[in-house]
Amino acid sequence: MAQTPSFSDRPRILVVGGGYVGLYVAHKLQKKVKAHGGIVTLVDPLPYMTYQPFLPEVAGGNIEARHAVVSHRMHLTDTELITGKVTGVNHSSRTATVDPADGSEPFELPYRDIVIAAGAITRTFPIEGLAEEGIGMKTIEEAVAVRNGLLERIETGSMMQPGPERDRALTFVVVGGGFAGIEALAEMEDLARAAVKKNPRLERSDIRFVLVEAMGRIMPEVTEEQAKWVVEHLRARGVQVKLNTSLASAKGGRLKLINMPDKSPADEFETDTLVWTAGVQANPVVRNTDFPIDERGRVRANPELRITGDDGPLDGAWAAGDVSAVPDLSGGGVGGFCVPNAQHAVRQAKLLADNIYAERYGVGRVREYKHKNLGAVAGFGQYKGVANIMGFGMRGLPAWLAHRGYHGMAMPMFERKFRVVGNWVLGFVFGRDTTQLMDLQSPRRAFREAAAPPAKKQEAAPSLDKGRSEDTEKAKAK
Known part of the structure; x- marks a missing residue:
């Protein structure tokens, strides 16, 4: 293990992850902690926070990619920023192992308080060919790649003669009928429609969009009546909506779909564009810590956003956002916990910053997270x-x-x-x-x-x- 580089030796609040929670916690605490002689340190492999609800609009060409991210350097001017990954945490010794993004040797970083805000990553399944042929919709880079790939396939397809090769180029598939998948598919279809209008060699009927959803309905966050309307709306736009259908193989870009739950063959066709939006999972970095995690791989937390084990809260350890299992005191959460979305992450982050400041410096009081669903x-x-x-x-x-x-x-x-x-x-x-x-x-x-x-x-x-x-x-x- 290499020697720790020349970082501040002031009492440190270490923030692991620079997404919603990390950005807001660091932004709200940086000046206050500095005034008390401490420092906020944020570690993330990326130099920016991504506003993920805008990824579909980036993929659809409505928002410039750089405008959907927030620069850490620009807005966290009083925060110590480290570009790299926290690969392990030993809370008993109050140290974290940091692997710098520049490829230099990992080092140990001491802290007084820690905030686990590593967020979530795309959840995938062991489907043949998925890793090679698919792309997610979780990062700004993926959204840009989907946008450019769609436009390139349309332009290339317009130069081809009718046939299987052209059909493959002009077929676009989204797997996952949650908010991310529906918004991404709708924006992609709008972009394709606009691109086709400017290309005299194509008609909208030449483009095929397919939505694959394993459940019997889409978008569980809205009412069943609204979900049915969305399906009708998409079909009216020429989208093939396949409910109770799952992806069995994507090898070589040839998709094999099966009916659920009996897993009988449903459809088979080829595509160059496979967008996977079928859920998220907690960042696996938490498995390399001595923090308690639940059966879904999330850090266990109490309503005050303190990391909590069987014997109660751990001193100086906090968590929020998608990586954490925070009880939903409103009673509306799946399994009794807050669902992983931006609305919870932003609200929890602001409360978490206040709770850390109250606990460490005695200003204000520690409060529980309870929200009203908007x-x-x-x-x-x-x-x-x-x-x-x-x-x-x-x-x-x-x-x-x-x-x-x-x-x-x-x-x-x-x-x-x-x-x-x-x-x-x-x-x-x-x-x-x-x-x-x-x-x-x-x-x-x-x-x-x-x-x-x-x-x-x-x-x-x-x-x-x-x-x-x-x-x-x-x-x-x-």
Whole structure:
């Protein structure tokens, strides 16, 4: 184990993870803790927090990717920032093991208080071919890749003759009928519709969208009547909605679907675009700690957001957000716990910061987390959506406005809010941006081709293209 780099030796509040919880806790505590002679340290492998509810709009071309993230350096000016991963925690000795992102040796970092805010990762299943062919909708990079991939497949497909190869290129599949999946699919379909309008070689009927959901209904956060309306709405837009259907194999891009629960064959077809949104799971880093975790891999916490074992709360240990099992005192949570969503994470983070400050510095009092559910909002592309706000159901334009209003307010930091609203205004005036960015996975291709000797340029070019070009070659081989 390497020596600890030159970091502050002041009493440290260590925040593990820079998502919703990490960003808000650090932002709210950094100046207060500094005034008391301490320091807030945030460790995350990324230099920004991603506002995940905007990922579908990034994938749909409504929001610039950089505007859906919040820079740690820009807004956490009094926080000690470490780009890397916490790979283990020994709370009995108050130390965490940090693996720097630059590849240097891991080191031990001491702390006085710790906040486990590592969030969640995509939950997958051992389905043949899924890891090779699928992509999630959990990171900003995935959203950008889905957007560019969709536009590239449409442009490439428009150059093909009708047949299996073209059908494969123009087939887009989303697995998972929760909020993330429905919003992603709807935004992708809207983007495809806009792209096709600008391409005289294609019609909307040439594009195939498929939603695969293992349960008998979608979007459990809204009423059953609203869920049925969403299915009807998607089908009216030409989307094939397959309920009670599961993905059995994705090997080589050939999807095999089965009926649930009897697992009989349902459908089989090929696609170059498979988006997986079938749930999340707590970040597995917590398994490398001495903290108590539940059967779902979440850190056990009490309503005060203290990490809690069989013998009671642990001193100086806190948790919130998707990585934690926090009791839902409102009585509405699945299994008695708060569900993993942005609404809980943001609210818990603000209370957690207050509780740490009250516990450590005696200012205020430690309170329990109890929320009033505001409901749920979802956007399905321009001027379309569904909402259930405090028991009042909406759909269409009013729900779309509620969706944008809520998330515009919930987006952290005022400068980010203005950037996002600016994107929306430009989209309203000029329409959805359907510009495809090329060679993001091989940005040096053009330079290397230009720099190669004339005799070698032709043979060098194929090896430089990665990502989609490989998919195209596989399709041609068929």
